[in-house]
Amino acid sequence: MTGKLRWRRVLVKLSGEALMGSQDFGIDPETVGRVAKEIAEAVSLGAQVGVVVGGGNIFRGVAIAAKGGNRVTGDHMGMLATVMNSLTLADALRRLGVPARVLSAVPVPSICETFTQRGAERYMEDGDVIVFAGGTGNPFFTTDSGAALRAAEMRCDAFLKGTSVDGVYSDDPKKVPDAERYDTLTPGEVLGRDLKVMDATAIALARDNAIPVIVFSIRTPGALVDVMNGSGRYTVIAD
Numbered sequence: 619m620t621g622k623l624r625w626r627r628v629l630v631k632l633s634g635e636a637l638m639g640s641q642d643f644g645i646d647p648e649t650v651g652r653v654a655k656e657i658a659e660a661v662s663l664g665a666q667v668g669v670v671v672g673g674g675n676i677f678r679g680v681a682i683a684a685k686g687g688n689r690v691t692g693d694h695m696g697m698l699a700t701v702m703n704s705l706t707l708a709d710a711l712r713r714l715g716v717p718a719r720v721l722s723a724v725p726v727p728s729i730c731e732t733f734t735q736r737g738a739e740r741y742m743e744d745g746d747v748i749v750f751a752g753g754t755g756n757p758f759f760t761t762d763s764g765a766a767l768r769a770a771e772m773r774c775d776a777f778l779k780g781t782s783v784d785g786v787y788s789d790d791p792k793k794v795p796d797a798e799r800y801d802t803l804t805p806g807e808v809l810g811r812d813l814k815v816m817d818a819t820a821i822a823l824a825r826d827n828a829i830p831v832i833v834f835s836i837r838t839p840g841a842l843v844d845v846m847n848g849s850g851r852y853t854v855i856a857d
């Protein structure tokens with residue numbers, strides 16, 4: 619089965635909102651189960667999968683900073699939100715029979731293991747899905763940057779960014795119906811045109827480590843497996 623995979627080791631980045639379903643906030647267990655199933659199918663093809671989930675469905679540091687609160691404290695809270703999301707996703711994966719581990723950049727040893735590159739490498743080689751929690755472990759970063767960092771550390775073949783649409787557009791396609799959709803872009807084009815895919819740090823980190831960024835819709839059933847097979851609809855960001 620592994621022969622037909624376009625990428626063997628991948629980092630899948632999902633925003634916290636991907637776990638929200640139709641709710642305005644928090645975690646919808648049914649949606650988490652659906653996302654876990656998509657990941658489980660990719661694993662069954664023989665892929666080695668790392669996952670980073672954001673925390674925006676629960677908390678973002680800028681929300682507290684915007685109201686005069688302490689940004690660093692807010693970011694700490696945001697990182698803890700990613701731990702919560704990671705725990706529920708790993709749990710859903712295990713219920714599907716997929717061995718999954720949460721490794722957190724923020725040590726919470728009574729709840730999950732602390733991230734080390736060597737530990738993660740070992741688990742990935744064993745075929746476990748690693749859910750990387752806590753972003754980079756530092757304030758003033760995003761989980762996109764955390765995901766690009768882990769993709770580089772784990773020498774992933776691709777960074778798969780699951781969004782609510784099927785690629786990168788010149789404008790928000792939900793607001794601008796005639797927005798142009800791109801099949802391919804270079805990181806320089808993304809940065810130069812200020813396309814809202816992910817933050818500049820994440821794009822630059824992926825570019826500097828020659829990791830292609832694949833933007834696809836996590837809302838489309840089967841899309842992740844299609845991406846792994848090199849079919850389906852997505853935008854490739856690479857030089």
Ligand code: UDP
Pocket residue numbers: 632633634635671672673674675677678679680692693694695696697699700752753754755756757758759760761762764
């Ligand atoms: N965060 C942080 N450092 C990191 C990653 C995340 O401080 O390395 C905090 C930050 O407050 C951020 C929140 O965690 O707003 C949730 O992450 P993010 O906004 O990236 O989540 P997403 O938009 O992907 O759901």
